[in-house]
Amino acid sequence: MSFKTTCRVALLTGLIAALAACGNDDNRDPVFETAYASLFGKDNEDQTPISDQEIAETLAATDLPVIRLRIEARKSEAVALEIERSGEHRTYGTANRQGIVLRHGMITATRGLGGDLMSVEEDQLLSLVRARSAGQARYVQRYLTPEDVTEELVYSCEIRPQQQVEVTPGVSGTTVRAACSSETAPNFADVYIVDAGGEIVGSRQWLGKTTGYVTMQQLRR
Amino acid sequence: MARRAGIAALLAGATALAGAPHADTVPSYNLYGLPGLVDMPDANMSPDATLALTYGRMGTANRGSVSFQIAPRLVGTFRYTGIGSFDHRASVDGVYYDRSFDVRFQLLTESGWRPSVVIGLQDFIGTGLYSAEYLVATKTIAPGLQVTGGLGWGRLGSYNGFGGFGTRSEEVLDDGGQPTTDRWFRGDIAPFGGIAWSPDDRLTFKLEYSSDQYDLERENSTFEHNSPINVGMDYRFKGGSQLSLYYAHGSTIGAQYTYTMNPKTLGVPGGTETAPLPVKPRSAAEARDLGWTSDISGTEASTQARLARSLSREKLELEGFDLEPNRATLRLRNDTYGATSQAVGRAARAMSRILPGSVEEFVIVPSERGMPASAITLRRSDLEALENEAAADMLARTGFGEAPANTPPMELDDHPRFLWSLAPYYNYATFDPDGPLRLDLGVALRGQIEFSPNIVLRGSIGKKIVGNIDDITRESASNLPRVRTDYAEYAREADPRIPRLTLAFYGKPASQLYSRLTLGYLETMYAGASAEILWKPVGSRLALGAELNYVERRDFDMLFGLQGNETTDPVTGITRSFPHVNGHVSAYYDFGNGYNTQLDVGRYIAGDKGATLTVAREFANGWRIGAFATKTDVSSKDFGEGSFDKGLFFTIPVSIGTGKPSRSDSTFTIRSVQRDGGAKLSVSDRLYERIRDNHEPDVATSWGRFWR
Numbered sequence: 001m002s003f004k005t006t007c008r009v010a011l012l013t014g015l016i017a018a019l020a021a022c023g024n025d026d027n028r029d030p031v032f033e034t035a036y037a038s039l040f041g042k043d044n045e046d047q048t049p050i051s052d053q054e055i056a057e058t059l060a061a062t063d064l065p066v067i068r069l070r071i072e073a074r075k076s077e078a079v080a081l082e083i084e085r086s087g088e089h090r091t092y093g094t095a096n097r098q099g100i101v102l103r104h105g106m107i108t109a110t111r112g113l114g115g116d117l118m119s120v121e122e123d124q125l126l127s128l129v130r131a132r133s134a135g136q137a138r139y140v141q142r143y144l145t146p147e148d149v150t151e152e153l154v155y156s157c158e159i160r161p162q163q164q165v166e167v168t169p170g171v172s173g174t175t176v177r178a179a180c181s182s183e184t185a186p187n188f189a190d191v192y193i194v195d196a197g198g199e200i201v202g203s204r205q206w207l208g209k210t211t212g213y214v215t216m217q218q219l220r221r
Numbered sequence: 222m223a224r225r226a227g228i229a230a231l232l233a234g235a236t237a238l239a240g241a242p243h244a245d246t247v248p249s250y251n252l253y254g255l256p257g258l259v260d261m262p263d264a265n266m267s268p269d270a271t272l273a274l275t276y277g278r279m280g281t282a283n284r285g286s287v288s289f290q291i292a293p294r295l296v297g298t299f300r301y302t303g304i305g306s307f308d309h310r311a312s313v314d315g316v317y318y319d320r321s322f323d324v325r326f327q328l329l330t331e332s333g334w335r336p337s338v339v340i341g342l343q344d345f346i347g348t349g350l351y352s353a354e355y356l357v358a359t360k361t362i363a364p365g366l367q368v369t370g371g372l373g374w375g376r377l378g379s380y381n382g383f384g385g386f387g388t389r390s391e392e393v394l395d396d397g398g399q400p401t402t403d404r405w406f407r408g409d410i411a412p413f414g415g416i417a418w419s420p421d422d423r424l425t426f427k428l429e430y431s432s433d434q435y436d437l438e439r440e441n442s443t444f445e446h447n448s449p450i451n452v453g454m455d456y457r458f459k460g461g462s463q464l465s466l467y468y469a470h471g472s473t474i475g476a477q478y479t480y481t482m483n484p485k486t487l488g489v490p491g492g493t494e495t496a497p498l499p500v501k502p503r504s505a506a507e508a509r510d511l512g513w514t515s516d517i518s519g520t521e522a523s524t525q526a527r528l529a530r531s532l533s534r535e536k537l538e539l540e541g542f543d544l545e546p547n548r549a550t551l552r553l554r555n556d557t558y559g560a561t562s563q564a565v566g567r568a569a570r571a572m573s574r575i576l577p578g579s580v581e582e583f584v585i586v587p588s589e590r591g592m593p594a595s596a597i598t599l600r601r602s603d604l605e606a607l608e609n610e611a612a613a614d615m616l617a618r619t620g621f622g623e624a625p626a627n628t629p630p631m632e633l634d635d636h637p638r639f640l641w642s643l644a645p646y647y648n649y650a651t652f653d654p655d656g657p658l659r660l661d662l663g664v665a666l667r668g669q670i671e672f673s674p675n676i677v678l679r680g681s682i683g684k685k686i687v688g689n690i691d692d693i694t695r696e697s698a699s700n701l702p703r704v705r706t707d708y709a710e711y712a713r714e715a716d717p718r719i720p721r722l723t724l725a726f727y728g729k730p731a732s733q734l735y736s737r738l739t740l741g742y743l744e745t746m747y748a749g750a751s752a753e754i755l756w757k758p759v760g761s762r763l764a765l766g767a768e769l770n771y772v773e774r775r776d777f778d779m780l781f782g783l784q785g786n787e788t789t790d791p792v793t794g795i796t797r798s799f800p801h802v803n804g805h806v807s808a809y810y811d812f813g814n815g816y817n818t819q820l821d822v823g824r825y826i827a828g829d830k831g832a833t834l835t836v837a838r839e840f841a842n843g844w845r846i847g848a849f850a851t852k853t854d855v856s857s858k859d860f861g862e863g864s865f866d867k868g869l870f871f872t873i874p875v876s877i878g879t880g881k882p883s884r885s886d887s888t889f890t891i892r893s894v895q896r897d898g899g900a901k902l903s904v905s906d907r908l909y910e911r912i913r914d915n916h917e918p919d920v921a922t923s924w925g926r927f928w929r
Contacts, residue, residue: 118929
């Protein structure tokens with residue numbers, strides 16, 4: 001490569017970096033767009049755990065119900081406030097506009113995490129978990145594939161209540177384990193902590209191949 | 222702290238059960254860029270939709286290929302080969318370049334005692350350099366151990382063959398491009414076979430007995446064939462790509478890199494964009510309340526302003542709005558979401574949060590370049606009830622219709638609108654024997670003035686920074702007006718260049734009819750006017766269209782000048798002229814299972830008349846992979862190399878690379894040879910792809926995104 005060519009390549013590389021966001025039209029070429037994303041795009045997810053002080057501040061700043069969420073594989077943590085109620089479903093939103101839907105504390109959908117859980121058929125599983133009873137339940141998770149086709153994963157879950165635990169001082173709950181298996185997807189085991197009223201106050205739930213396990217804690221209901 | 226540790230500790234006891242799903246694995250690729258051993262084919266098929274790029278070198282031969290698993294049992298390959306020190310009249314500096322196409326079909330899938338059986342045609346439409354046919358069977362006899370055996374014709378019948386049916390020409394044809402049916406399964410037959418052993422997920426060892434003794438290479442090149450035994454080893458990287466090393470013919474070593482991807486599995490599932498707003502359910506009393514209708518126009522204005530703001534937060538645009546006591550109609554512009562279902566889903570949720578409670582019916586009219594393209598009708602109570610159910614439940618209750626005659630008119634408050642960008646660009650030219658891949662990189666300034674959504678002036682100017690497309694020096698004679706083969710002249714002289722500068726008008730003259738009129742510098746080589754009309758009912762898989770163009774050739778500098786429709790051949794000196802008018806009628810049919818076809822019949826730029834057939838495999842996320850072929854009244858001889866125009870195209874959506882929603886994509890077209898016959902004008906913004914995005918078959922295909 002001649003000196004002139006080298007200079008030109010350097011100039012071009014500089015230009016690509018400099019022009020990454022030049023103009024008011026965001027319809028750009030996919031090839032360069034992909035290059036930007038892989039070169040300059042940073043996962044802007046907050047990797048630092050949330051301190052107790054931040055949680056105290058969040059709780060003090062609002063009267064809304066609050067949950068705390070941790071995606072284990074990404075080591076990322078967030079708090080989310082309730083933003084809508086529809087029947088038994090509660091939608092929570094994080095500051096980065098990610099959404100989590102709970103039904104009696106069970107995560108039934110996520111939005112904006114990537115590889116989102118789009119919807120579930122959870123009636124049988126939820127009723128056994130809430131009742132803290134052993135049994136078998138059919139459970140369905142739906143995801144979008146990268147092709148944008150809905151993929152329905154059907155699981156058979158074995159639910160078993162386990163030990164009593166003290167959730168917060170003076171408040172006890174029962175851990176319930178649901179071991180789920182499927183012929184077309186990886187098996188998983190969820191754990192729920194259920195209070196005396198049948199509400200799931202904390203859980204470790206499988207949200208699919210992309211997200212993996214998520215722990216959830218209801219900080220204020 | 223105690224509480225946090227407590228919950229974490231309580232949950233830490235949970236352990237996942239072991240168990241992995243059966244991931245579809247990509248088989249090992251051979252030197253022809255298809256599943257196989259070293260040089261020989263096997264009967265493996267890649268997972269449906271696998272796209273494999275290979276580059277390999279063995280001895281003096283370089284082979285690059287792209288293979289696409291068109292259907293679970295059908296694979297197609299395009300290969301570009303350069304054989305060094307090859308004595309042939311078409312060789313350039315001793316290198317003989319050749320393009321070839323293969324197809325393979327799986328006759329039997331493997332099960333029980335039955336092996337997988339595949340029939341294949343190799344180089345079936347080219348010069349015949351690699352011409353061969355085969356029938357091959359592969360059986361997995363133990364985990365990781367496969368045995369393959371087959372019978373070959375042509376090249377694959379050249380070593381230790383026995384007499385077959387008829388005789389077979391061995392000639393390497395000059396022009397290629399014709400199906401060599403007179404050779405298929407003729408001449409000697411020879412057996413071949415081998416074994417492949419994979420001790421783990423990473424490594425595969427291969428041993429084969431080859432029935433190809435490389436007659437052509439031995440005669441014309443410095444190739445030695447000392448042994449029919451070839452050995453190879455593959456290493457599979459984590460991302461799925463493969464590196465293969467070979468020792469072949471007792472004389473030479475080879476290496477190959479294989480990269481595979483799959484439009485079905487590449488990218489972040491569901492994307493990484495932020496969450497939509499949740500539906501806001503109404504109480505029964507709210508749903509009954511018609512009190513607001515006493516000031517319907519005041520409420521309409523304030524509601525419209527709030528809705529427009531809410532939509533803009535979703536990167537959508539309110540283009541028109543109409544509010545009635547029980548129904549609201551939104552004319553929606555979506556420049557953001559590749560899936561119309563997602564745009565409609567987000568707009569509907571925004572509407573549920575803002576519109577008065579008595580409004581039960583939401584009519585959303587996607588507006589494509591100002592053309593109302595359909596009407597999607599949703600019931601608000603369904604949105605409230607089905608938000609947490611399977612998306613299919615909502616689809617079943619969604620109505621699709623033609624955009625109504627009383628679609629709200631466009632709001633033009635923020636028009637004219639000026640958009641610009643300064644960004645890098647690239648251009649490429651393929652298969653010039655002096656440099657098989659040429660590339661230009663530069664900077665392009667693009668601008669667009671939208672007088673209204675359906676009247677748009679747009680253009681760009683590009684300045685090359687580095688590149689070698691202008692080094693093309695080859696001149697080949699053409700028996701036709703040089704409507705495309707002067708591309709090297711354009712490449713040399715056009716810097717800076719204005720690839721396009723057009724004023725376009727889009728319209729909807731009647732229900733189910735869409736129109737486009739484009740004036741100006743329509744494409745890199747032609748200026749003039751292009752008019753198009755499309756008939757496409759909302760629920761229909763069939764569409765019909767027509768395009769009529771009046772063009773004049775642009776100056777080689779790609780700026781404002783024109784040079785008249787007369788060309789002079791640099792080799793023969795013959796001057797030819799071609800008509801100003803060209804165009805075609807088109808029929809489009811969407812088979813509904815991911816296959817789409819288009820037939821164009823008409824007059825091409827050089828004045829030749831004929832038809833183009835395009836077949837594409839399409840994916841819900843916007844990938845399109847297809848092939849086209851044009852046959853006109855120009856004879857194969859007059860057409861020149863390749864006999865007729867044909868090629869492959871790959872459309873890749875931008876969202877694959879970024880994980881963010883986008884309507885942009887990029888199309889790469891590979892033509893085996895660019896000649897002057899069957900040349901079509903390349904106008905941007907043809908109607909079909911834009912309009913169909915909003916019609917029922919396409920919206921339903923990616924409906925899962927409605928709730929995303």
